Amino acid sequence: MSDPLPPYPPLDPTTYDLIIIGTGLPSSVISAAASSSGSSVLHLDPNPFYASHFASLSLPDLTSYLNSNTLSPPPPSNNTHDDSSFLSLDLVNRSLYSSLEISTFEPDILEETSRSFNIDLSGPRVVFCADESINLMLKSGANNYVEFKSIDASFVGDSNGELRSVPDSRGAVFNDKSLDLIEKRQLMKFFKLVQTHLADEKDVKVVSEEELESSFVEFLEKMCLPNKIKSIILYGIAMLDYDQDDGETCGCLLKTKEGLDRLALYITSIGRFSNAHGALMYPIYGQGELPQAFCRRAAVKGCIYVLRMPVTALLLDKETGGYKGVRLASGQEIFSQKLVLDPCVTVGLESLSSLTDQQKETIRVLVPKEISSKEKIARGICIIRGSVKAEISNALIVYPPKSLFPEQLTAVRVLQLGSGLAVCPPDMHVLYLSTVCDNDDQGKTALLSAMSTLISPHVPENLPSDSVDENVTAEAKPLLLWRALYVQELVKGEFGGNISSTSSPDGNLNYNEIVESAVKLYEQLMGSEELFKEETSQEDTTEDNDGDGVEIED
Incomplete structure (x- = not known):
């Protein structure tokens, strides 16, 4: 009522x-x-x-x-x-919402702390330090009324649980243990080319007009970048939704010009504010x-x-x-x-x-x-005990198309936030997940796959300890306390x-x-x-x- x-x-x-x-x-x-x-x-x-x-x-x-x-x-x-x-x-x-599922696994714990949460209805979402919302806040004076904190790290993940770091500086590239020396040099060479292009020096034409109108994925292939670096650039930095290597399911391949614009947003976001680490921020x-x-x-x-x-x-x-x-x-x-x-x-x-x-x-x-078939987005919210990445509280994880299972058509984004952002109690984290989808079942299947990769299933207290999968216990995945799944119409x-x-x-x-x-x-x-x-x-x-x-x- x-x-x-x-x-x-x-x-x-x-x-x-x-x-x-x-x-x-x-x-x-x-x-x-x-x-x-x-x-x-x-x-x-x-x-x-x-x-x-x-x-x-x-x-x-x-x-x-x-x-x-x-x-x-x-x-x-x-x-x-x-x-x-x-x-x-x-x-x-x-x-605007359909296919709502809400599950509570620890009602006693959550009832005590339910008013301590500030949960986003439209997550996952972050702010790039150089994006238009920040520029508009500065211009309007709205920045006087909000405070941000940095996202600690970004990763590109797969179904095996591997999380590859998305570099946010020259030092981060060379400290990344998942890349060998040749791959690090290739990535730095590519970033240098992009920065030269963005400098807009009239005498230096590093990217031709023809290349700017070609697909971004072809441009990356021309740069001889290995697949895992391509994946980081396309989905961890340019934040694309659809599989750029599959023209049939993608429908619209991103052009190089637009791809470089997205890289420019990321690169110019790094270091814009002296007390912000990396490219991404989140409002407290x-x-x-x-x-x-x-x-x-x-x-x-x-x-x-x-x-x-x-x-x-x-x-x-x-x-x-x-x-x-x-x-x-x-x-x-x-x-x-x-x-x-x-x-x-x-x-x-x-x-x-x-x-x-x-x-x-x-x-x-x-x-x-x-409504056309592709005007939906599946969203998920999880309250967990523990962190999906040890010693990191606030992190963005992207699962590129087909990285979780072969039929995964679009990228799944996951944002973990901790109590330092005043969104949950100290011993918990909130996970936000989203993926663009054609229909409700397709979207929710992708979200559940990402959840199962990151989170331990809830184990009832009366279940014998020897019935718990030893591999799951050894991985020390965070424990799921509460979950919501829903699909939102895009208008x-x-x-x-x-x-x-x-x-x-x-x-x-x-x-x-x-x-x-x-x-x-x-x-x-x-x-x-x-x-x-x-x-x-x-x-x-x-x-x-x-x-x-x-x-x-x-």
Whole structure:
């Protein structure tokens, strides 16, 4: 049963330049940018927490959210006023999640600590030190409200349990015991070529235009790199999903130009911040801190926030078919020039048959689209006791296509996080897993295979000790305490004139594509050529940093 709505007083004012529903990362970026430009913004969320599908939640809240996030009728409206000048269309929330499985193996232990977790709904996800989300935080001033810590190490794994290090410096290459001397020299030679290309020296043409348009995997083969180094570059650094050696299953081979761009992001991320080790960072307290940082920035600039407030209906002008406003669950009608909606909000199908062509055009972004076969991502979350890699707390592991089993079509990414990031109790770790998939069974099979490679199966207390596999015991794999598996639909944001929608969390490791889509949508909405044109100052922050994390600064 859903919680009753709090007794909110009527909102004042009732008219805004922009209303935004949902506080996910794209919505929060748009809210902060619009508020900074002087627009009046009302930002609503039906949830009792910020960040929507990008949230970091306690264990009970995560379980409740996943179990309740299903297609449901709109909440009853308290509004009895019928304004004949408006056409009211009911809005519903469709679920982005399917095939949910939640298993608890140590309920007593977890019950005591369940509120000590900050678990990401859209993991695994990290931030590259040089990616667009960091640049946008610096430009907007949102960096004042979030702190990061480095990911200790990255690995490329296989079904035998071998984890090969992904080098993040010249020293790391030469200290890597899995590479022989010739392989180390080949890798350093390749990195030097990439850096020369990125330097963009006019007199030095190290990569031809023809090579830039060829496939990246062909370019790597031309460099005579051995397969294990190719695998590290393609899946541990460029973070590709599909098998680049199999054109039939891949569908779209990455071009060399795009591959070098991905390497550039990785290389320029290393050493960008003096107190960050390697290329990757993670926000303390979870990924939900990033949307909240932009929300705080928007609030400083005058944006009004209301949580626990669903929007039940869309208001259209009966004569013109144009957008006018929304009706809240409280019954109040609020008006705006433009509206941005969460990706799970849609219009009731029964309402469509009676609409005119103009009215259908106004709400076109809300009409459910036919989903193509590859617009899903399987996600997994494990709470474990122990670490998948001795003496390393925070680590990224990538399993390239076919590395776990022959039918594995896409890479599986695994992110382990420890208590130093304030996401779990001291004696535990959280594992996030994801893989792009055609269907639910395919994705979950790949995730379970990665889990079985990294984690010991749970052994009941009453099971005789001599029945436990000695090999499993000898490997000292971490013990599984809790697990969730689910498949998320991927929804692209869409500009629709006065009514637009934002993107759901995607299948990437970082936020580059999500941020780019939010920037593009903002420019289409507001006609602005540049977000956060006026630089913000540091005095707006109210919190001092006294930890040992990474504070990002210009």
